[in-house]
Amino acid sequence: MKTILQAENLTKVYRVGSMDVHALRGVSLDLAEGEFLAIMGPSGCGKSTLLHLLGGLLTPTSGRLVIDGEDMTAASDAKRTDIRRRKIGFVFQRFNLFPTLTAEGNLRLAESIYAGGGNEKENGERRREVLSLLQLENKMHHKPLELSGGEQQRVALARAVVTRPAIILADEPTGNLDSENSAIVLNMFQEMNYRFNQTIIMITHNPEAAAMCRRIVQMRDGQIVAPHASVQL
């Protein structure tokens, strides 16, 4: 199976005043295409830092990261942005939808950034397919504030996948949702993973959410302490 992500000995050191804070202490991770990976661990263990590194929002202090054959660590800021544009979709705990745009407008914005708008016919078909899969057809003209938390997160997911990125990076996507909406959103993630063979990396504190993933990684103190962990429900 094709390796979509390869991280070798990633470290990240923040300078806070005169102190060096080691957020990541040599993380290595290989991910095959179509994997659905959960990253678990206590607060402050470096999960979010790792996710930001994998998404090219941060640069590692040392180590090497290759996404779908492209070396992120050797890339300039502009190049990393370009790789992120083509290959990575983000879903955040706080949804981060654009409040002035409708659900459809948020998806169109992603298309516009991805390919300057591209082919409207193809975009339209893909958009409808994603919105249908996420059961958002009736909500496409609603603005975020007119949607429930679960619906907003589904729109955020739709926005992340509408350009078919190689990897979806989700940072506690159910952290702001009640259990019912959490289950709906997680099912959607699973559906994306099955239907489109979408590679997903999801940070979660929720064991039930982690249990829906094919693989679980446990982190502590900036390191992966269990690359194939399991959870007890």
Place this chain on the structure above:
Amino acid sequence: MESLVVNNIKQRPVRALVSVAGVALGVCLVMLFTGLARGMSNDLQRRSSNLRAEIIFTRPGGMELTTSTLNLSTKYVDELLRIEGVEMAVPVGRYIFQGGRGFGFEQVEGVDWEAFARMNEMRLVEGRAPQSFDEVLIDETKARSNETGTGGTLNLFGGKPYRIVGVYAPESGARVKMSLAAMQDALQSPGRSSYVLVKARAGVDVNVLAERINEALPGNKIQLTRDLVTNIEKTIPYLGIFLRVLVGLAAIVSALVVMLAMYTTITERTREIGMLKAMGASRGYIISTIEKEALLISLLGLVAGFTISLVAGYLIHRAYGLFFEYGWAWALVAALIGVGGGLLGALYPAVRAANLDPVNALSYE
């Protein structure tokens, strides 16, 4: 398709309006001041060009912008008529006073209407010439802007009422004319005038005649009416520099207002910018998105500015009789200032947004 740029503007209508007003203010400043300078200059030129006399004979200091005195004896008229080449000589009294609406200055001239009209090819379009000391003529522009005419009243010389007995054309010099005798009486200056208009005989070289007058009547001021048009511009010193400074100020006002508005916008939308970055938006994309917003605001400001300038020019003309003439060149300058100022003002916030750290931006509260 809905647009992030348009929706962002619609989300904060008051702030957008303030930004639009800032750009419009800059445009208005340029348009109104240059329009007024051009309008008043052209008005004076028009009125001066309607004089058919070639020479103005006066005492030194007798034709300055603020001179109201009758300091030239009318006895010079006979002396001028004796000079070879002079066909006509008509004395004129000029009195300048603050406008009745408390804005700017107005003039009234005292002339012997028959001689003045014959010399300058003027005619009465209605009414008759003044016969008593409390009668005046006005030109068509004055009649139109004051919405008055024959039978109306004007207050001159400290509020004294004067009856309008006729309307003349074309416009020339002061818009209000009374008899010279009436002005001499009002100013208690019998036998005096401000200047004498001199018309040369056909075929006489005006420069030669002026030289001849100077030799015959030394110590006086001899001015050619064709130079008067040029001198009008010189009577307002540094007008060009003033207009350029004004243009610069207008550009700064537009740029600052847009910059402040866009700066607060960027601060407010920090997380959204972080999200744009997470979605892979390049620096160029972010800068262009913000600049497009500034461009739209600037264009709205241009439309508002031009509209307000036109309406304000019309209203000021109606209220105060001032003339506004807008030129394409200054309109282009105003447009460039509005758009350029807006784009330049937005550039710093846009670059700042493009340089935001995405992780910090996403965690911004």
